[in-house]
Amino acid sequence: MFNKLKETIGEENMSQNEADKAAYSSDASRIRGKADTIIWPKTLEDVRQAISYAKRHNLNVVPRGAGTGLAGGAVPQDSIVLDMCRMDRFAVQKDRAIVEPGVILDNLNSESDYILPVIPGSHAVCTIGGMIATNAAGMRAFKYGKMADWIDELHVIDGTGKMIKVQGEKINHFCGWEGSTGIVVRARLKLIKLPTLRTMTVLRFDSITPMVERLKGLDTSHVSALEYVDKYCSNLIGLGDMNHLIVEYESEEGEIKDEKELKKIWEKRDSLYAIISAKGYTVAEDPQVPLEHIDKLLYWLQKNDIPTFGHIGIGVIHPHFKKDTSQRLVEEMFTVVKKINGSVTGEHGVGLLKKPYLEDAYKKKIKELKETYDPSNVLNRGKII
Amino acid sequence: MDDSFKCTECGLCRNACPVYKALKRETVGPRGKVMLLKEEIKDEIFYACTLCRNCTVACPLKLELDKDFRKYRAKLQEAGKTTEASKVMIENVRKYGNPFGKIEEGKKPKELFCC
Secondary structure, eight states: HHHHHHHHHGGEEEEEEEHHHHTOOOTTTTOOOOEEEEEEOHHHHHHHHHHHHHHHHTEEEEEEESSSOOSOOOOOOOEEEEGGHHHHHHOEEEHHHHHHETHHHHHTSSSSEEOOOOTTTTTTOOOOHHHHHHHHOOOTTTHHOOOGEEEEEEEETTTTEEEEEEEEEGGGGGTSOOOOOOOOEEEEEEEEEOOOOEEEEEEOOOOOOOOHHHEEEEEEETTTEEEEHHHHHHTTTOSSEEEEEEEEESSTSSSSHHHHHHHHHHHHHHHHHHHHHTTOOOEEHHHHHHHOHHHHHHHHHHTTTTOOOEEGGGGEEEEEEOOHHHHHHHHHHHHHHHHHOOBBBSOOOOTTTGGGGGGGHHHHHHHHHHHHHTTTBTHHHHHHO | HHHHHHHOOOOOGGGGOOHHHOOOOOOOOOOOHHHHTTTTTTOOOGOOOOOOOOHHHTTTTTHHHHHHHHHHEEEHHHHTTOOOOHHHHHHHHHSSSTTTOOOTTOOOOOOOOOO
């Protein structure tokens, strides 16, 4: 069936063997799907050919970066998987970078003194394409916002196989929609000069109320990251039996000045997802709630023994659930989240995991975008809606 | 295969693996191989591991996946699943004590790939 496509893309860049299909059947969400074919495009023309082919034969295409997503956004559903990792060329010129989607964030950030300051926990492996697809936030979102804030221009191939160049407001038609409106093949990103000074203060609290009070009263003018780690998670990474706020400053204000000490604390924080997951808490959620009501959610999580950490500075936290009990508790949690005007996803995306809990306005928006850019529903079919 | 079944599939090992970095294919990376073990797919891809343990260094749980891959290779070997290059290397080691075979005085070993 794929003979014609093989001629164009090259047989060595496509596979339907059992081993490849198994390896590409899931992502870090551990939701199992089914890959039909894997394609490793090297050029934007390869991507265009694959999408056009899928459209002609009523197949669907799932784009994939590093497969570190936690909502199942890259899990195939009898799909052609486009592994974008071989499209990994980039060029940095002072405070701008032209990148292909498979570029790894840490590779980009080690190229020069200029960096992309959006740093998810998976920075060592995650790709720029995946970050755009999920509108990634991460540790320093408190100061630097989300991925959409750092994009100057995108080149995408939409569901009809057409290449589109977008800037300004239209970037939001593709950033954060998990490749379901178009596949990013090139991006121009804004960078900042690497901050030379970083310090940190780690605050400890026995209970939630004083912690939230302190959080609200904190002078945040030089804060670059504001992370929460609850008692259970703090114990797991050796911080002790207290709730913790990790406050990173880009000034002298922090108590910990030694760079190595800072790095050690961030490494512990980066490892939390895998450590909690190994304890059986494999379902990772990412609600975002307004700071003034966050205590209500934190108390609910504490009452139900749900391990939690996250980017509390922007109201995004990561409660982790055990698979066998998750459905009832997740539903209850989202009731609390909606009651305090929060949203079901702050940064992981909707994927397969959060489809049942999606707000109506979100569904309406994606339906409109699909109608415009992917009327045949070729791209990431079955996700989000 | 204990450690493979403890793997949380977070993927943080990917870029530490020299084989993955060279081939950019999920299947050859540590997480890809773990998926194959979990699905019980017997494939010669397990020979595509340098046993360098970089995946253990990058792993938040410090899992020793290389030990599982080594054990699995032995199983593949018992089942007669091996690569042509492996056969040549084994034969060369037996004959010359050197996987590259006989090397003439002053000559460099030829390139040899196992996968």
